[in-house]
Amino acid sequence: MRYISTRGGAASLDFEGATLAGLASDGGLYVPEAWPALSEAEIAGLAGLDYAETAVRVMRPFLGDSLTEDELRTLCRQAYGTFAHAGVTPLKQLDAQHWLLELFHGPTLAFKDVALQLLGLLFERFLSRRSEHLTVVGATSGDTGSAAIQALAGRAKVDIFMLHPLGRVSEVQRRQMTTVMAPNVHNIAIRGTFDDAQALVKAMFNDASFAGRFHLSAVNSINWARLMAQVVYYFYAAVRLGAPRRTVAFSVPTGNFGDVFAGYVAAKMGLPVERLIVATNVNDILARFLTANDMSARPVEPSLSPSMDIQVSSNFERLLFDLHDRDGASLARTMRDFEATKRMSIPADMRAGLGLFGSARVDADAMAMALRRASEKSCELVDPHTAIALAAAWDAGLPADVPVVTLATAHPAKFPEAVERASGQRPVLPARMGNLFDRAERYDTLPAELAPIEAYVAERAVAR
Numbered sequence: 172m173r174y175i176s177t178r179g180g181a182a183s184l185d186f187e188g189a190t191l192a193g194l195a196s197d198g199g200l201y202v203p204e205a206w207p208a209l210s211e212a213e214i215a216g217l218a219g220l221d222y223a224e225t226a227v228r229v230m231r232p233f234l235g236d237s238l239t240e241d242e243l244r245t246l247c248r249q250a251y252g253t254f255a256h257a258g259v260t261p262l263k264q265l266d267a268q269h270w271l272l273e274l275f276h277g278p279t280l281a282f283k284d285v286a287l288q289l290l291g292l293l294f295e296r297f298l299s300r301r302s303e304h305l306t307v308v309g310a311t312s313g314d315t316g317s318a319a320i321q322a323l324a325g326r327a328k329v330d331i332f333m334l335h336p337l338g339r340v341s342e343v344q345r346r347q348m349t350t351v352m353a354p355n356v357h358n359i360a361i362r363g364t365f366d367d368a369q370a371l372v373k374a375m376f377n378d379a380s381f382a383g384r385f386h387l388s389a390v391n392s393i394n395w396a397r398l399m400a401q402v403v404y405y406f407y408a409a410v411r412l413g414a415p416r417r418t419v420a421f422s423v424p425t426g427n428f429g430d431v432f433a434g435y436v437a438a439k440m441g442l443p444v445e446r447l448i449v450a451t452n453v454n455d456i457l458a459r460f461l462t463a464n465d466m467s468a469r470p471v472e473p474s475l476s477p478s479m480d481i482q483v484s485s486n487f488e489r490l491l492f493d494l495h496d497r498d499g500a501s502l503a504r505t506m507r508d509f510e511a512t513k514r515m516s517i518p519a520d521m522r523a524g525l526g527l528f529g530s531a532r533v534d535a536d537a538m539a540m541a542l543r544r545a546s547e548k549s550c551e552l553v554d555p556h557t558a559i560a561l562a563a564a565w566d567a568g569l570p571a572d573v574p575v576v577t578l579a580t581a582h583p584a585k586f587p588e589a590v591e592r593a594s595g596q597r598p599v600l601p602a603r604m605g606n607l608f609d610r611a612e613r614y615d616t617l618p619a620e621l622a623p624i625e626a627y628v629a630e631r632a633v634a635r
């Protein structure tokens with residue numbers, strides 16, 4: 172299996188190369204050169220398999236010669252062995268038609284663990300074969316940083332430098348990053364905003380003389396291996412609800428479009444998916460595009476679902492690539508126009524490829540109502556991100572015989588204030604988080620300026 176860039180101007184890579192590269196050199200994102208398919212019999216054969224074995228069957232067509240099936244199995248057992256729930260991503264019934272797919276039983280209580288626990292092991296495995304050292308740099312508003320740090324802490328041949336905005340991430344999120352004492356983990360609090368942190372990371376990648384000294388890499392959801400790992404739970408859930416004989420719908424709290432794109436990949440591979448509901452908060456650029464062909468970026472409005480406070484969703488480019496009939500040069504033109512004008516609409520014939528997607532914009536009131544309804548009618552406390560997707564699912568008007576699975580992307584105890592305000596109940600941090608509030612923290616505070624941050628990284632990272 173080869174991986175090609177969505178903008179058509181970078182050399183193709185194998186799975187190992189695409190995993191270590193993150194972004195393609197022409198600014199595009201890597202996608203498989205063709206979508207592999209699982210036959211109906213192969214999908215039926217997933218029934219009764221545990222999560223790690225399901226992961227092997229679903230991911231193996233993507234790996235080519237980069238890993239043997241046994242190596243993949245070992246990594247999946249190790250990655251998913253860190254989850255607190257024996258079902259890894261258990262399904263819970265809410266009412267006659269609706270289910271929650273709980274994706275938050277990993278080490279940092281958010282769904283990003285599902286992909287990053289595996290990605291950390293893939294990095295370690297691939298780097299051990301090469302005489303190379305990787306320097307991961309990232310910016311986080313909370314969830315990605317903690318999940319990436321938990322996944323990479325103590326791994327050989329990788330250093331991780333994570334920038335977060337000083338005083339602007341929750342205490343749970345900060346402590347999940349700063350209490351990790353592994354020597355390859357470097358937390359930097361920036362005197363600035365999340366946007367400042369993200370701009371600094373981009374500037375490091377764009378500084379040719381700095382980037383040339385280190386093998387820089389990214390762990391955000393532009394990394395193909397992360398999306399691939401997320402395809403697994405669509406199969407896992409749908410098979411438990413009767414696929415391939417039955418068609419299943421999913422409602423996905425969406426920010427960077429990575430999670431819901433994984434659902435699209437599952438459908439491309441042959442999973443019978445009735446609909447993928449793209450649920451957004453008031454930062455609704457995707458909902459506007461899907462309902463009114465209006466993709467115009469507006470300023471980001473902070474909300475109670477911060478991981479969805481995004482205007483330009485990086486993974487949407489992967490879907491646009493398919494809508495452009497996989498013509499990289501044509502998509503590169505569309506993306507350049509969008510970057511210049513901050514708006515995009517596409518012709519009607521291309522929109523025909525969007526048939527699988529529904530969308531909904533859920534404001535703070537509707538989010539709180541869904542959260543309360545789940546606690547009162549189904550005895551489930553959900554987090555604000557999940558509540559947005561649940562509101563969209565209950566509102567979607569799907570036929571009563573189609574099961575609807577809402578992806579529960581964070582544990583409610585990550586957002587205790589918002590959950591308590593809406594439901595009257597205070598969610599409890601799982602016992603395995605234990606002494607998070609007593610552990611020592613380690614991080615350095617730097618100004619939001621490129622020179623001191625580059626100097627800090629250069630002092631601690633391993634040069635090429």
Ligand SMILES: *Cc1c(COP(=O)(O)O)cnc(C)c1O
Pocket residue numbers: 281282283314315392424425426427428429430431478479556580581
């Ligand atoms: C990252 C995140 C999302 C958004 O997922 P995307 O793949 O960026 O669309 C939703 N909910 C939570 C809790 C998250 O951490």
